[in-house]
Amino acid sequence: MWRLIIRNTLARRGRLALTLLAVLLGVTFVTGSLVLTDTSQRLLDEQFRTATAGVDLTIREAVAFDSAMGVEVERDPLPAEIVERIRAVPGVAAATPVVRGQGLLEAGGKAIVPSGPSLLASWEPAPVGPFTLRSGRAPAADGEVVVDAATARQHRIGIGAEVTVRAERTARLRVVGLAGFAQADGLPNSTVALVARPAAQRLLALGTDVSEVAVVAADGADVQRVRGAVSAALGSRYEVSSSRDIAASSAAAAQNQVSYLQVMLLALAAAALLVGAFLIANTFSIVVTQRTRELAVLRAAGATGAQVMRSVLGEALFVGVLASVAGTGLGIAVASGLRRLAGAFGMTLPGGGLDVTARTLVVSLVVGVGVTVLSALGPARRAARVAPVEAMRRTAAEGVAGRSGWGRTTIRTVAGAVLTTLGLAGPAIVLAGPGSVVVLGGAAVCAVVGLALLGPAVTPGMVRLLGRPLAVTGVPGRLARESAARAPRRTSATALALAFGLALISFTTVLGASIRESAARSYTEAVSADYVVESARNEMLGGLPEHAYHHVSELPQVAVASRIRYGHWKDGQTTEALTAVDPVTLPRVTSLHMVAGRLDALSDNTAGGGIVLAANVAKERNLTVGDSIAMTFSRTGTQRLRVVGLLRDRDAQALSTSYIVSLDTYQRNYKEHVDASVFVKVADGVSDAEARKAIEGALADSPTAQVRDQAAAVAGRTLMIDQVLGLVTVLLMLTVLIALMGITNTLALSIIERTREIGLLRAVGMTGAQLRWMIRGEAVLVAALAIVAGVALGVAFAAGTVAALGRTSEATLMLPAGQLLLVVAVAALAGLLAGLLPARRAARLDVLAAVAAS
Numbered sequence: 001m002w003r004l005i006i007r008n009t010l011a012r013r014g015r016l017a018l019t020l021l022a023v024l025l026g027v028t029f030v031t032g033s034l035v036l037t038d039t040s041q042r043l044l045d046e047q048f049r050t051a052t053a054g055v056d057l058t059i060r061e062a063v064a065f066d067s068a069m070g071v072e073v074e075r076d077p078l079p080a081e082i083v084e085r086i087r088a089v090p091g092v093a094a095a096t097p098v099v100r101g102q103g104l105l106e107a108g109g110k111a112i113v114p115s116g117p118s119l120l121a122s123w124e125p126a127p128v129g130p131f132t133l134r135s136g137r138a139p140a141a142d143g144e145v146v147v148d149a150a151t152a153r154q155h156r157i158g159i160g161a162e163v164t165v166r167a168e169r170t171a172r173l174r175v176v177g178l179a180g181f182a183q184a185d186g187l188p189n190s191t192v193a194l195v196a197r198p199a200a201q202r203l204l205a206l207g208t209d210v211s212e213v214a215v216v217a218a219d220g221a222d223v224q225r226v227r228g229a230v231s232a233a234l235g236s237r238y239e240v241s242s243s244r245d246i247a248a249s250s251a252a253a254a255q256n257q258v259s260y261l262q263v264m265l266l267a268l269a270a271a272a273l274l275v276g277a278f279l280i281a282n283t284f285s286i287v288v289t290q291r292t293r294e295l296a297v298l299r300a301a302g303a304t305g306a307q308v309m310r311s312v313l314g315e316a317l318f319v320g321v322l323a324s325v326a327g328t329g330l331g332i333a334v335a336s337g338l339r340r341l342a343g344a345f346g347m348t349l350p351g352g353g354l355d356v357t358a359r360t361l362v363v364s365l366v367v368g369v370g371v372t373v374l375s376a377l378g379p380a381r382r383a384a385r386v387a388p389v390e391a392m393r394r395t396a397a398e399g400v401a402g403r404s405g406w407g408r409t410t411i412r413t414v415a416g417a418v419l420t421t422l423g424l425a426g427p428a429i430v431l432a433g434p435g436s437v438v439v440l441g442g443a444a445v446c447a448v449v450g451l452a453l454l455g456p457a458v459t460p461g462m463v464r465l466l467g468r469p470l471a472v473t474g475v476p477g478r479l480a481r482e483s484a485a486r487a488p489r490r491t492s493a494t495a496l497a498l499a500f501g502l503a504l505i506s507f508t509t510v511l512g513a514s515i516r517e518s519a520a521r522s523y524t525e526a527v528s529a530d531y532v533v534e535s536a537r538n539e540m541l542g543g544l545p546e547h548a549y550h551h552v553s554e555l556p557q558v559a560v561a562s563r564i565r566y567g568h569w570k571d572g573q574t575t576e577a578l579t580a581v582d583p584v585t586l587p588r589v590t591s592l593h594m595v596a597g598r599l600d601a602l603s604d605n606t607a608g609g610g611i612v613l614a615a616n617v618a619k620e621r622n623l624t625v626g627d628s629i630a631m632t633f634s635r636t637g638t639q640r641l642r643v644v645g646l647l648r649d650r651d652a653q654a655l656s657t658s659y660i661v662s663l664d665t666y667q668r669n670y671k672e673h674v675d676a677s678v679f680v681k682v683a684d685g686v687s688d689a690e691a692r693k694a695i696e697g698a699l700a701d702s703p704t705a706q707v708r709d710q711a712a713a714v715a716g717r718t719l720m721i722d723q724v725l726g727l728v729t730v731l732l733m734l735t736v737l738i739a740l741m742g743i744t745n746t747l748a749l750s751i752i753e754r755t756r757e758i759g760l761l762r763a764v765g766m767t768g769a770q771l772r773w774m775i776r777g778e779a780v781l782v783a784a785l786a787i788v789a790g791v792a793l794g795v796a797f798a799a800g801t802v803a804a805l806g807r808t809s810e811a812t813l814m815l816p817a818g819q820l821l822l823v824v825a826v827a828a829l830a831g832l833l834a835g836l837l838p839a840r841r842a843a844r845l846d847v848l849a850a851v852a853a854s
Contacts, residue, residue, distance in 0.1 A: 019283040019372075019745065022276040022738045023323035024330065027368035029272050029734060031331025031360060033265035036338050039355040043184075054127015055243040056223045057215035057230065059086060062239040063634040065570055073568070073634040074671040077209035082234065086213055089229050091221035096128045097210035099200040104703060105147070105191045106164035107155050111703030113536050116189030120167050120204065122197040128214045131194060134185070135159065136177030139196050145173035146194040150186030152178050165193050166703070168205035183352065214243070261342060261349075264724075268731045271504055273371050274448070275735045278497035279742035280316070280375035282490060286749045288312060288379045295383055309384035316376030317369065324368030331364065332356055345727040409457075416454025423447025427800030437804045440797060447793060448500065455492030459785070460485040466784045470777050476770045479761075480777030487750070491782060494746045498739035498786035499793065502827055505732050506794025507801075509819050512725035514802045517814040519653070519721070520714040526654035529562075529589040529679035530688065531695060532713040536706045544675040548705050551698040552678055557691045559683040560588045563675045565666055566656065570632035578611075578631075578659035580666035589679035590651075597625040597645025602662040609665030610644035614652035616807070617659070618643070631659075633669040641665070656717075677713075736827070739786070740834045743779050747838035751775070751845075758842055759850025768843040775839035776832055783831020787824050795820075 059082070061075040078097075086095040103120025105112045112118075123129060123139050123146060134149045136159045145165065147157055152175070157163060161175045179194060181187055201207065217226045223242070231240045288295070295308050303311075332354060339349050426443020430436065467481030484491045533552060535543030544563075553561035562585035567578050583602040586592070592599065595615045602610050611629060613621075623629060628640045641661065652658050682691040692707055699705040708716065751758065761771065795815065805811040 019280050020319050020323045020326075022279045022741055023320060023368050023372050024327040025734060025738055026269065026273040026276045026371065027324050027327025027364050028331040028334055029269040029731075030266070030367050031328045031364040032334040032338050033262060033269055034360040034363065035332055035335040035354055035356055036265070036342075036349070037262035038357055038360065039335065039352065040339075040349045042355045043352045054216065055214045056217040057227055058241050058243050058246050059213040059215065059230065059234065060211075060239050060241070062237055064632050064637045065634050075211075076635075076671055077206050077211055078213065078238070080208040080210060082238070083210070083213055085233060086215060086230060089226065089233050091218050091226035091229060092215055093218040093221075094128075094216040096124060096214045096216075097197065098122055098124055098128070098212050098214055099197055099204065099206060100211045101167060101200075101204040101206075103165045103167040103193050103203060105151065105193055106166065106703065107157050107161070111166075112151065112155055112191050113704055114189050114191050115537055116187070119187065119190055119192045120165060120200060121192070121194055122200040123194040124197075124214070127216065131179040131181055131192070134178045134180050136175075139176055139194060139199070142196065142199045142202075143171070143173050144176045144195065144199075146177040146179050147175055148186035148190075148192035149178040149180050150184070151191045153185070163193075165195070165203060166701075167203040169203050170701075171199070171203055173199075188349070264728065265338070265731070268728065268734075271500070271732070272735045272738060273367065275497045275501050275738045275742075277371050277375040278452075278493050278500075279738060279745065280372055281378060282493040282497070282742065283745055283749065284312065284316060284376040284379040285382070285493070286490060286746065286753070288383045305384035309380045312380035312383050313373055313376060316373045316380070320369035320372030321365075323372065324365045327368055328361060328364040341730065342727065345723040345730075412453050413457040416450050416452070416457065419446045419450030420454050421450070423450050424796065427796045427803075430800040431803045436807070437801065440800050440804060443800075444797060447797075451496055451499075451789065452493075455496055456488040459488040459492040459495070462785055462788070463491060463781055466788065467777075467781050470781070473773065473777070475766075476774040477777050480774045480781060483750075483754075483774070484778050484781045490746055490750065491785070494742050495782045495785040495789065497742045498736065498783060498827070498831075499790035501732065501735035501739045502786060502790030502823065503794035503797070504735060505729060505823055506791045506820060507798045508725055508728050508732065508794075509816060509823065510795055510798035510814070511801055512721060513816040513819070514798070514811060514814040515721055515805075516718045518811045519718055521812065522650040522653045523714050523717065524710055526590055526592060526651045527679065527710065527713075528591050528681075530682045530709075531680040531692065532708050532710070533678040533680060533695065533699065533705055534676070534708060534713065534716060535704050537704065543704050544678065545702055545704075546673050546675065548699055548702045549675055549678050551702075552680060552695055555694050555698055557683055557686045557694040559681045560585050561681075562586045562589045562679045563663070564655070564677045564679070565663065565670075565672070565674070566676050567666060567670050567672065568634075569659075576659065577657045578661055579655045579657045580661050580663050581655070582663050586679075589681050590654075592651045593648040595646040595648055597643070599645055599647075599660075601644035602660070602665070604644070609641060609662055609668070611641040611665075612645040612647050612660040613643055614649050614658035615646045616649050618646050635671055636669045639669065736830070740830050743782055743831060743834035744837055746782075747775060747779055747835055748841065751838055751842045755845065755850045756852075758845055759847050759852075762845075762847045763851055772839040772843050775842050776835040779835025779838070780828065780831050783828055783834070786831075787827050790827075791820060791824065 059078070061078065063073055063075055066073065080097070083095050083097050086092060098121070100119065100121035102118055104118045123131070125138065126132070131146070131148070133146070136146070139146050145163060147163065151157065157175060159175055159177065162172055163175060164170060164172050173193075173195065179192070181192070186192055195203070197210075201209070215226075215230065217223050227240050227242065231238075234240065298308060298311075299305070335354055339351075342349055423443045423446035426440050426446070429443075430439055463485045464481060467477070467484070470477030470481055533544065533548060537543050549561060549563045552558060562582050565580040567580065568575055569578060570576075581602070583600045587599065594612075597612065599612060602612060604610060611631075613623060613629075618624065621629070623643050625643055625645060628642045630638055630640050632638045647655075647660065652660070680691075680695065682688065695707050699707065706712075758771065762768075766774075799813050802811045802813045
């Protein structure tokens with residue numbers, strides 16, 4: 001039986017080639033996603049572990065939590081005298097003070113502004129320092145600096161060059177060496193400047209204080225006992241951590257973005273495999289139909305129905321194994337391309353050798369083989385149920401037409417109608433009010449299954465309706481319409497594969513446009529400032545030096561300037577963000593609408609300050625003005641803030657968070673002292689051009705600061721949305737590619753079963769050009785059916801998702817007609833192209849041989 005399976009598969013390798021390619025692409029996606037994320041996580045672990053390999057303990061100021069939303073919290077410096085206290089503890093061999101902070105690099109008179117941090121740190125030799133020299137020497141004098149090799153290479157900074165470092169103070173320094181971090185030439189999306197410790201303290205205005213102390217235990221000493229002794233000597237104000245724990249925490253914070261990317265990639269891989277499953281099932285259904293008589297001969301020769309079923313599944317297993325092995329190998333190679341693609345959309349990942357685990361290989365093989373075999377299960381069962389005599393009597397066309405028991409067809413149609421109705425009811429329920437995203441998830445599953453079951457029943461009517469315009473082309477157009485209608489199962493499965501890909505793209509397009517439009521609308525409605533000063537890096541926590549606000553606010557061309565800061569806090573195990581504002585100046589640059597309470601009540605600093613909540617958050621938490629809320633800050637621990645007001649949701653969205661405190665409250669609970677935005681209102685009688693020039697002049701010593709009008713400010717806020725949706729859309733094109741291969745494959749297989757029909761058409765006078773147009777017209781009809789179903793499905797679920805999001809934040813449905821029309825046009829053109837090869841093959845058939853075919 002296995003020899004027969006292999007021989008049959010190889011004999012039909014042309015028919016199964018595109019099926020194999022669909023499985024291969026899906027498995028490639030899965031493998032590449034797993035390899036990419038595993039590699040990134042391993043590299044980050046290795047980098048931070050290597051960076052702390054020579055240190056046993058690290059002493060820092062104690063905080064309630066280390067990091068939030070992938071950002072490590074800033075801590076207060078340590079007094080210099082603490083170093084001697086640590087050295088006096090038994091078991092401590094060495095205690096080395098370390099200084100680090102933010103320091104912007106300038107080279108050639110131009111600021112180097114990475115998307116990540118600009119690190120300034122003291123140079124510490126091994127084993128304490130995480131950086132190793134690649135060339136040159138360590139900084140010794142006050143005017144010397146070592147730069148990371150990646151930055152030096154990118155900006156052509158050589159040893160002996162002069163650079164400027166801007167921290168709390170500014171200095172012109174000479175480059176004496178280039179350094180790397182672990183095996184890498186630098187930190188991702190960052191610049192690194194390493195100077196002597198006194199120089200770092202001076203540039204960061206720390207006096208004699210230090211950022212942390214690195215401790216090396218004496219040979220033979222028990223590190224845990226030394227840790228306990230140091231903790232007892234210093235007290236609870238200081239945190240004594242294992243350097244291994246700190247490395248793990250830092251790596252976890254850096255891996256935060258990678259985990260999001262993994263979820264996104266695997267979700268897209270699942271979508272690609274779902275589309276591939278329709279292609280696989282359709283291909284095997286057609287192939288089984290074409291082999292009806294062959295299978296009947298096997299049954300007549302003594303093969304049981306179970307053996308016939310195993311033979312079909314065996315072919316699927318053979319194809320699945322072959323495609324999965326090839327896809328796994330290709331996926332490993334594609335992982336590097338995915339890393340570069342993610343980088344192109346603003347998600348820079350660490351570089352290094354790829355990490356291929358046994359889990360990745362097993363998962364990829366199981367997924368590829370499983371999807372292929374399960375997709376072939378239906379055709380295999382149908383093949384096993386056919387009686388030998390009936391099979392010998394049946395023609396291929398009859399089989400493709402989908403004749404089956406009346407009862408089974410009715411059950412399938414009724415079940416499909418019910419599930420499709422439930423699926424489409426999901427967005428309607430959410431739009432009506434009570435539903436949520438969970439309801440939409442269940443409805444999406446019902447819609448997919450329902451359409452797959454209902455498709456054959458409604459396809460003939462839909463095809464004849466959509467195919468009416470083809471009638472104007474004459475006989476080829478009418479034949480194309482009837483050909484697609486008389487094979488409803490085949491047409492339905494082919495169209496649905498493309499429809500689901502188009503649904504995902506339409507969903508992403510509408511959802512992205514709606515989120516972008518909602519963010520822009522809420523911002524422009526709430527913020528009335530003429531200009532916004534922000535960091536060029538678009539950092540959540542900010543990046544504007546504190547003096548930038550003071551310089552701008554003191555300009556005579558500025559009527560008022562109001563600054564905003566952001567911070568993270570813990571709500572149990574959940575991390576939330578808050579916005580800090582000046583309640584006195586903010587109303588002059590915004591148009592905020594209070595639902596209850598007063599914004600200026602934030603200025604009342606009694607009992608640790610107050611907080612204004614977005615109205616929807618107050619409703620969720622069942623809070624009103626006068627109640628209090630417990631918030632855990634990294635620096636001060638758990639504090640209770642009194643609710644002094646409720647803000648309209650759209651206005652809270654414009655301020656980026658649902659929790660608003662005063663700058664005074666922020667100052668008491670946070671170490672960070674950088675601003676995120678400065679809203680500027682131009683003085684009366686001053687032109688916009690004059691004001692902008694004055695503001696930019698005042699910010700000349702703040703290279704990271706950008707002056708933006710409202711349009712540019714909105715663009716900065718939606719940049720991340722655009723990047724993520726752009727990456728998703730590019731990757732979703734893979735599902736559309738697989739679906740288009742399905743159209744090509746289905747038409748190619750249908751030509752085999754319609755060989756005699758095509759020969760007769762040519763014999764009665766149909767030209768090769770007419771035949772080619774008939775096949776291409778059938779491909780366009782399949783694409784049109786997919787466009788109608790896919791775009792409608794995508795828009796409906798996007799509308800439901802926007803409505804669900806609108807329960808907790810302002811969200812307005814936006815239908816980007818231009819982008820949706822582009823999707824429709826591309827899909828129609830792609831459908832036409834998908835029919836080119838089958839049409840060409842049909843036109844080349846020998847007429848006499850085709851007429852004589854059985």
